[in-house]
Amino acid sequence: MERLNEQRPTRGLSAAALRGWGYLFLLLGVVARAVIQNGMLNLRGVTGQQLLEALQGSNETMVLATVSLIMQALEACAVPIFAFLLVEGFFHTSNFAKYLGRVALVALVSEIPYNLAMGGGFFVTSTRNPVFALVLGLILLWFYRYYGEKSAKNIFINIIVTLAAILWCGMLRIEHGTFTIVLIATAWFMHGKPMRTMVCAIMSALGVVFSMLYLTAPISALTIHFYNEEKGESNRVFNLLCYPVMLLVAYFATFLI
Secondary structure (H helix, E strand, O other), X not given: OOOOOOOOOOOOEOHHHHHHHHHHHHHHHHHHXXXXXXXXXXXXXXXHHHHHHHHHOOHHHHHHHHHHHHHHHXXXXXXHXXXXXXXXXXXXXXXHHHHHHHHHHHHHHHHHHHHHHXXXXXXXXXXXXOHHHHHHHHHHHXXXXXXXXOOHHHHHHHXXXXXXXXXXXXXXXXXXXXXXXXXXXXXXXXXXXXXXXXHHHHHHHHHHHOOHHHHHHHHHHHHHHOEOOOOOOOOHHHHHHHHHHHHHHHHHHHHHO
16 A cells, blocks of 8 residues: 655656756757768758758768758757756756856867867857857846846846847857747746746747747747656766767767768
8 A cells, every 4th residue: 555655756857857858959960960961961061051952962962961951950949948947947046156157167168079060170160059058048047137126127128138148149159049048038037937838839939030940949848848847866967068078979970980
């Protein structure tokens, strides 16, 4: 007979499990671009449009390019997940400076592996890794909290700092930058509201304004919907190294092709 005081397992997805889904979607995108696009197809640095043009080549190129496009589209699902988790982490952290420092450290550690995997060199100025958008997003959230009281002045300041974050993403050429900032702002203002999952899904769908590869981004709402407000078991070292190691493995894999 089950004891009445026995703790039953929590249903749904913890923050750690949700982060796992985010890493999975990231992995698909990294493999698509670093291994398939840059390695197998030797199309390093091409745009999505140029990749579509590659479909007009051989059948093998068509198949590989199609698979790469699908995987890159699925990678877009990681953006709403990590934007959502950033806001949740902001509300639950007891030390904002340390939280910001950890995210900034991931961004810095990931930059050279990102350059190698996506650009083929140590220093690539054409784009920055997407974790930098989370750093700007955290700074944005600090302003949202500091100017949280509803007033015309604070609303104006929040609009200005949001636009500034978007402009910085553009100037620094951060991958997924603008889309990430928009989703972070959405997750903040919808935090704790019953309709937050639906609104996040709608805003994710509007990502097609920035790129057609964001067409699948609303799929992430299925994982966010099952978030159970639990932290789950997590390892900070793993969270620090997962993305840069993923990039490095993909980069070195291209030499084996």
